Amino acid sequence: MPGIFISFEGPDGAGKTTALKKIMPLLQAKTDKEIVLSREPGGSQISEKIRKIILDIHDEEMDARTEALLYAAARRQHLIDVILPTLAEGKIMLSDRFVDSSIAYQGGGRQIGTKEVADINNFAIEGHLPDLTIYFDVTPDVGLARIKKDHAGQMDRLEKAAMSFHERVYDSYKEVVRDNIERIKTVDAAQAPDKVVQDAVEIIVQRFPNIFTKGE
Ligand SMILES: Nc1ncnc2c1ncn2[C@@H]1O[C@H](COP(=O)(O)OP(=O)(O)OP(=O)(O)O)[C@@H](O)[C@H]1O
Numbered sequence: 001m002p003g004i005f006i007s008f009e010g011p012d013g014a015g016k017t018t019a020l021k022k023i024m025p026l027l028q029a030k031t032d033k034e035i036v037l038s039r040e041p042g043g044s045q046i047s048e049k050i051r052k053i054i055l056d057i058h059d060e061e062m063d064a065r066t067e068a069l070l071y072a073a074a075r076r077q078h079l080i081d082v083i084l085p086t087l088a089e090g091k092i093m094l095s096d097r098f099v100d101s102s103i104a105y106q107g108g109g110r111q112i113g114t115k116e117v118a119d120i121n122n123f124a125i126e127g128h129l130p131d132l133t134i135y136f137d138v139t140p141d142v143g144l145a146r147i148k149k150d151h152a153g154q155m156d157r158l159e160k161a162a163m164s165f166h167e168r169v170y171d172s173y174k175e176v177v178r179d180n181i182e183r184i185k186t187v188d189a190a191q192a193p194d195k196v197v198q199d200a201v202e203i204i205v206q207r208f209p210n211i212f213t214k215g216e
């Protein structure tokens with residue numbers, strides 16, 4: 001594929017969405033290639049419908065494997081509708097979460113098992129992994145405290161899950177990062193927002209020096 005695919009990962013409240021709003025224009029200023037920003041679950045019409053079902057706080061009884069399949073289904077549709085066409089056009093695809101989220105949240109957090117979750121996702125993504133993943137590292141107590149402070153009334157079904165779930169997600173992310181040291185680079189997301197943005201942009205520019213050439 002002629003484009004480049006970068007995903008952003010981390011526990012709830014790590015600050016990905018906030019940082020991406022600044023990362024995108026900073027990167028765009030450094031390249032003539034068009035940058036497309038999207039998110040998971042969601043990012044396309046059908047996937048956003050699946051997102052609503054998954055995150056609905058009233059669906060407390062949702063089975064863990066149903067949840068894993070819904071995330072994988074949303075991902076498949078997002079891949080087909082947005083990611084692959086963007087990459088085929090030679091653009092830069094930034095995705096707020098991708099397959100590593102399922103490994104950490106459903107594989108580790110829900111205790112389905114990372115291999116089982118990787119298997120259903122391999123069916124969904126057919127080998128299309130990001131070229132680079134930026135992992136926003138923040139402990140669950142810090143991440144959830146941020147969400148409770150700023151968005152307590154809008155917490156979704158996953159964010160409302162028990163602390164033990166979020167701790168398993170965090171531990172599982174650490175394993176995913178350890179197992180993919182070439183693809184996944186870590187940013188200390190406990191830092192001030194502007195420093196987090198600066199570190200992420202630096203990693204991306206260093207990885208693709210021939211793409212982000214402007215303003216040097
Ligand atoms: N570096 C930071 N320091 C302190 N607070 C932050 C920082 N980055 C983001 N926040 C705040 O933390 C909250 C969560 O941030 P954000 O929604 O960007 O996280 P996220 O990683 O996208 O989380 P989620 O995956 O749960 O949606 C927001 O209220 C945001 O203002």
Ligand SMILES: Cc1cn([C@H]2C[C@H](O)[C@@H](COP(=O)(O)O)O2)c(=O)[nH]c1=O
Pocket residue numbers: 012039040041071097098099101102103105106158159
């Ligand atoms: C892609 C993906 C996401 N999740 C979880 C992570 C978050 O708690 C929510 C998504 O909300 P956000 O505000 O858009 O980050 O869903 C997951 O459990 N598994 C996944 O594959």
